[in-house]
Amino acid sequence: MIHPSASVSPKARLGANVSIGPFTIVHDDVQIGDHTSIDGFCEIGYPSPLAQGLPLVIGAHSTIRSHSILYAGSTFGDKFITGHRVTVREKTTAGVNFQLGTLSDIQGDCQIGDYVRCHSNVHIGKMSKVGNFVWIFPYVVLTNDPHPPSAVLMGCEIGDYAAVATMSVVLPGVKVGRGALVAAHSMVGRDVAPDTVAGGSPAKYICDTSKIKLKDGTERPAYPWTSHFQRGYPPEVVAGWSVPPAP
Amino acid sequence: MIHPSASVSPKARLGANVSIGPFTIVHDDVQIGDHTSIDGFCEIGYPSPLAQGLPLVIGAHSTIRSHSILYAGSTFGDKFITGHRVTVREKTTAGVNFQLGTLSDIQGDCQIGDYVRCHSNVHIGKMSKVGNFVWIFPYVVLTNDPHPPSAVLMGCEIGDYAAVATMSVVLPGVKVGRGALVAAHSMVGRDVAPDTVAGGSPAKYICDTSKIKLKDGTERPAYPWTSHFQRGYPPEVVAGWSVPPAP
Amino acid sequence: MIHPSASVSPKARLGANVSIGPFTIVHDDVQIGDHTSIDGFCEIGYPSPLAQGLPLVIGAHSTIRSHSILYAGSTFGDKFITGHRVTVREKTTAGVNFQLGTLSDIQGDCQIGDYVRCHSNVHIGKMSKVGNFVWIFPYVVLTNDPHPPSAVLMGCEIGDYAAVATMSVVLPGVKVGRGALVAAHSMVGRDVAPDTVAGGSPAKYICDTSKIKLKDGTERPAYPWTSHFQRGYPPEVVAGWSVPPAP
Structure with a gap:
């Protein structure tokens, strides 16, 4: 189940029936749950001082597709599924059945709930909080710095069951309410009320979601x-x- | 011509004078035309049940640059040229001399004409139809879901000779007419008439292309x-x- | 310091204490300064006729993270630091301590000053000029073609100490002044005066930076x-x- 060209640290802790693809590197501080499959060309548990000695933990029955990079220090629940070339940095935690699309990039120190779906090319800035059953679509960016560059980090919050459509930006500290919808190509500078649709650049209230x-x-x-x-x-x-x- | 570190399935059918770079993986259901060159770190014919047993077909005289991933089930005409790290999923068909830039991501079930040029970081959603001689620029997204998330897929259509400039979104089911130009950073929610310029968020008619x-x-x-x-x-x-x- | 699975051309000139990671390919026309570290899965000095025989030069004390691709013909000063999967094409020059984030893509023929920071997923078109101490944030695109597609290339200029916030486009030939700030999700079609904030799509003057x-x-x-x-x-x-x- 471990391809002969893969390089797996003897310190990594692999569960039962784990498979590791060709040329993949598994570093020291890694725990992989049972029945998880990792494709080729991945780096699993990329070392970083920002991980502060914490391991990378990947839950059982997960699938990591090729060319992905997961840093030490993050934790993913069971049934984690990625596309290709995802990057996740240090100290992010995600619940069960997180699906993270091709080319997505999570910057670290984020909290992600259960059953979240990020499509391709989603960029989640540090300190973001994403609820349960959230959908985030391609080329969405969640930001954190209110006056860049600075050392002030104000993460966004995306409420349970909310959806953020393609190529929208959520500004630092903004909250998107439970069940809300952010329309495509929006710049969201104010909080979005639950069960409402906001859209435009800058985004404004359009209607209640119940009207669609x-x-x-x-x-x-x-x-x-x-x-x-x-x-x-x-x-x-x-x-x-x-x-x-x-x- | 096949690098010793590459892994090529004996079931793959390679034409004359095909070259395969270091560490590249060629899976079973693959047909590669004569004189085609594939760089290193690629996955060619990535297996998927959504390919429904169809092979990946790459035409003759093609160039696939490094770190690219092409799924089983898609077909590319002769003189296909990619940048680095492109991803194309199942059951897309493209005509001759398709050029697909670095980091571009085609989601599958798309129809792409002859002599199409996609620059870097283009995202083409499922069910899109792209005509002949179309140009698509960086960070453009073609969408398909009118009320995300849902199971309703309404692909866009981009007419022959049209150009979509950088960081524009085309909403589900929208048609961009033959020879039209979508200006940069636009959100296109309505059809664009042939030989006209549309721009803005939301996009509106600006002028006829003949005025530029x-x-x-x-x-x-x-x-x-x-x-x-x-x-x-x-x-x-x-x-x-x-x-x-x-x- | 050179991993046994790496492939390093005997023509490449490596300084003292250079490390090369697993599966990385170093081509012929490459000069790497002392104490530089290159991760795995990289292609260093990717050959291209557009490099016109010029080597890739990487300064001392640099760090190139995994899956990155640097073409022949470009030059980077000391303390160059990249994220993962960056791509830089031919004949770009960058000063000291350039930091280039994950998934960023520089198209070639660009001039980049000292101490520039590009965050993840920045796309810099050919012929761009970026000053010293500039900050560019995720999903920003610097363009160059005023009527795409064409052979006319008018690069943008970003002044010293300026910051361009996430998901903004700078149109061809536009100058962003020294110390200016472009707000997130903006489309910048006119020059931005020094020490002012511009934002919106299209971008307009918002205030002087001193007001923030x-x-x-x-x-x-x-x-x-x-x-x-x-x-x-x-x-x-x-x-x-x-x-x-x-x-």
């Missing part, structure tokens, strides 16, 4: 998205959403 | 761009453009 | 940033700024 209808011919409400989109979530989670099943 | 003059001292019209820019196209294609040669 | 106060509880001025942010600069440089030290 599904473009699938049914005219059903598109939000909360949990009412019609359940793909990839386990049945016990979907059951907890207490929504009528899709027709 | 070349900033090379000649004051000639800048569009159609085929009248002055022919670099990299074969003579028989340029001859078909029926335009006066550049002075 | 530090959000650290002190209400001190946030600009010039050299008055409060000195991390990572050598003491003799900070002394030259002639500013009162941070309290």
Whole structure:
């Protein structure tokens, strides 16, 4: 299960049935859960003094795709799934079933909840807080410095079930409320109220999410998205959403 | 021509005079045309159930630069040229002489015409349709989901000879007309008429492309761009453009 | 210090105490200064006819992180530091202590001053001129073609001590003045005067930088940033700024 061209430190702690692909490097301070698969060309547990001696912990049943780099000091729950060439720096914690798309870059010191989905090329600045069941789409940047460059770091907060659409920036310290939607190509400088849509550069209130209808011919409400989109979530989670099943 | 550190499946079908660089992995379901060169650190024919058993087909006289990942199930015409670290997923088809810049990411199920140029860091969502002789510039995103997240996919269409300038987003289902220009940093939410310029966030009609003059001292019209820019196209294609040669 | 899996050309000229990581390829036309460290999976001195026979020169005490690609023909001063997966093409010159973040892409023929910091995912087009002590933040694009596609290249200029915040585009030929600040998510189509803030899409004058106060509880001025942010600069440089030290 470990490719002969891979380089795995004897200090790394690998669970049962872990596979490591060609040319991948696993450094010293690494703990990998059972049944996890890591592709080729990865660096796992990249050493850094900012990790302060903490290990990289990857949960069980995870999939790390090729050319990815995960620093020492971060912790990912079970069923972590990445695209290719992701980078995650030190001291980020993510809950279960975090999906992180190709080319995404998490700068460290972030808190990420359960069942979060980041699509390709998402950039999450240091000190960001991302809730549970959040969706972040390509080329979104979560920032932290209110007057760059400076040593002041004010992380954003993205509430549970919120979605931030492609190529939007969330300014330092801004909170996007539970179930809110940030429209594509927006610059979000003020807090977004729960269950509302904000958009534009600068972003303004557009409407409540309840006004948006599904473009699938049914005219059903598109939000909360949990009412019609359940793909990839386990049945016990979907059951907890207490929504009528899709027709 | 195959570097000794490369790993090439005996099931892959390689044409004459194919070269494979160091540490590159060529998987089973791969067909590579004659005289094609693949750099190091690539994964060619990355396996996926979404490929549905289809092979990756790369045309003759192609160049794949280092750290690129091409999934099984896609097909590229002759003279395909990539930058570094491109990613193309399953079941995309591209015509001849597609040029795909460094860090670009094509999500799969796309149709791409002949002689298309994507610069660095272009993100093309699933179900996009890109015509012939199209230009797409850095940090452009073509989207597909009208109310994210959902299972509704409405791909964009980019017409022949159109150009989409840097850091613009094209919203789901939007059509950019033949020969149109989308200005930089635009959010395109409505169709763009042929041979017009649209720009802004949200994008609006600015002028006809015929009003834009070349900033090379000649004051000639800048569009159609085929009248002055022919670099990299074969003579028989340029001859078909029926335009006066550049002075 | 050279990993046994690395491939280093005997023509490359390596200084004293240079280290080369696993699987890294060092091509022929390369000069590396003393005490420089290069991670794994890199391509150093990628050959190109556009380099016109010039070597890649990397100064002493530099750090090149993994998966980076540096073309032949460019020159970097001492204490060059990169993130992961950077790409720099031919004939760019950078001064001392250039810091280039993960996934950044410099297209070649650029002039970059001393002590410049580019964060992650910065895209610098050909012919750009970047002064000294400049800061460029994630997803910024410096452009060059006033009517794409064309053969007319008009590089931007970014003045000393200026900062360009995240996801902004600077249009071809535009000059951002000394000490100016471009706000996040801006499209900069006109010159920005020194020590002013410009923002929006299109960007307009917002205020003088002197009006912005530090959000650290002190209400001190946030600009010039050299008055409060000195991390990572050598003491003799900070002394030259002639500013009162941070309290």
